[in-house]
Amino acid sequence: MTNSPKTDSDLNTKDHSFDGITFEVEEEEHTHEGQKVKRRGIYLWPNLITTAALLSGFYSIIASMNGNFNQAIYAIFLAALLDGLDGRVARAIGAQSAFGEQYDSLSDLLAFGVAPAILMYSWSLHDLGRIGLACSFIYTACAAFRLARFNVQIGVVDKRYFIGIASPLAAVTVISIVWVGRDFPFIFDLQDITIQIINAAIMVGVGLLMISNIKYYSFKQMDRKRVPFVVMLPVVLIFAAITYNIPVGILTVCILYVLSGFVTTLLAHKNDSKIIS
Numbered sequence: 001m002t003n004s005p006k007t008d009s010d011l012n013t014k015d016h017s018f019d020g021i022t023f024e025v026e027e028e029e030h031t032h033e034g035q036k037v038k039r040r041g042i043y044l045w046p047n048l049i050t051t052a053a054l055l056s057g058f059y060s061i062i063a064s065m066n067g068n069f070n071q072a073i074y075a076i077f078l079a080a081l082l083d084g085l086d087g088r089v090a091r092a093i094g095a096q097s098a099f100g101e102q103y104d105s106l107s108d109l110l111a112f113g114v115a116p117a118i119l120m121y122s123w124s125l126h127d128l129g130r131i132g133l134a135c136s137f138i139y140t141a142c143a144a145f146r147l148a149r150f151n152v153q154i155g156v157v158d159k160r161y162f163i164g165i166a167s168p169l170a171a172v173t174v175i176s177i178v179w180v181g182r183d184f185p186f187i188f189d190l191q192d193i194t195i196q197i198i199n200a201a202i203m204v205g206v207g208l209l210m211i212s213n214i215k216y217y218s219f220k221q222m223d224r225k226r227v228p229f230v231v232m233l234p235v236v237l238i239f240a241a242i243t244y245n246i247p248v249g250i251l252t253v254c255i256l257y258v259l260s261g262f263v264t265t266l267l268a269h270k271n272d273s274k275i276i277s
Contacts, residue, residue, distance in 0.1 A: 025099055043095035046086045050100070050107050053082035057111025064119040069182060072119045073175045079111035080168045101154070105147045112171035113143030117203070123178050124190050124199045135200040139174070142207030143167050149211070161215040161264070169216075169257060170206050176251040177202060183247050206258075214261040215268055 025042050060075035086104060090096045117136040125132030146164055153163070165173075177199070181188035188195055242249030 042099055043090065043093075043097060045093065046090035046095050046100055047103060049082050049086035049089060050104050053079040053086065053111055054107040056082065057107065057115045060111070060115040061118050064115070064122040067122070069119065069123055069178060072115070073179050076111060076115055076119070076171055076175050079107075079115075080172055083108060083111070083168050101151065105151055108167050109144055109147055112167040113140045113147070116171040116174040119178060120174055120199060120203055124181070124196055125203070127190075128196050128200060132196070132200055135203045139170075139203045139207035142210045143170065146210035160218055162218050164212045164214060165206070165209045165216055165258065165261065166218075167210060169254065170210050172250065173206055173254040173258065174203065176247060176254055179247040180251050209258065209261070213265075215264045216257070216261040217264060 056075045056079035060072040060079070063069070063072035063075060083104070086100075090100055117140045120139075121132055121136040125136055128135075146167055149163070181190075190196065238249075238253060242253070
């Protein structure tokens with residue numbers, strides 16, 4: 001008597017033993033001994049922080065659609081703070097996982113790709129019609145491309161640098177422009193077609209910076225690195241400038257960081273040329 005051949009569904013049931021009703025995550029991890037093990041479930045704290053960032057991005061979208069632009073700005077700032085926190089928490093407690101990386105990218109796309117675009121469109125670009133819509137979408141699409149490229153290049157590129165401006169910094173640049181514009185309406189006259197076109201160009205420009213090959217210093221190597229005490233002086237001056245006028249200070253820092261990428265890339269090319277020669 002011969003045994004009946006096993007179907008794909010039988011094999012899947014044997015390998016994964018999912019009952020088809022419960023929601024579960026199973027991923028492969030490496031132990032300290034280098035062995036591969038399959039574990040179910042997710043790490044609570046880093047993914048909880050990521051969920052809070054996702055909620056902040058979602059709330060920002062709703063606030064922008066309702067015309068509550070200040071609340072939308074604050075929500076994206078909160079999402080940026082939480083985004084910087086979840087990775088550090090995961091590394092601190094040894095809770096890094098492939099699921100967490102993908103979930104974090106999806107959260108970033110909403111909070112730093114979609115929310116700033118809707119904020120700028122609702123605040124300034126809607127009067128441009130389809131052109132304003134297209135420019136906002138270009139920013140969102142570039143954010144998606146940037147996050148996808150970042151995911152496939154993890155462990156390949158130099159950790160000291162971001163290739164293209166990071167999506168949280170791009171989002172903070174956009175929302176700081178909106179923030180300054182709301183504080184100085186006599187300068188940023190939204191009825192002026194020139195201001196609208198400038199805002200549209202900024203959205204496209206910041207989006208292209210995200211997918212560019214310009215190198216931006218990531219500051220990841222600064223966490224445990226000792227620096228001369230005198231380095232604290234410019235940091236204190238920057239904080240003083242920001243507290244004098246928070247929106248203008250943040251926008252100024254963002255602009256300086258955007259420009260720093262061109263300097264960093266130029267210096268890197270010069271060093272590479274010296275090595276080759």
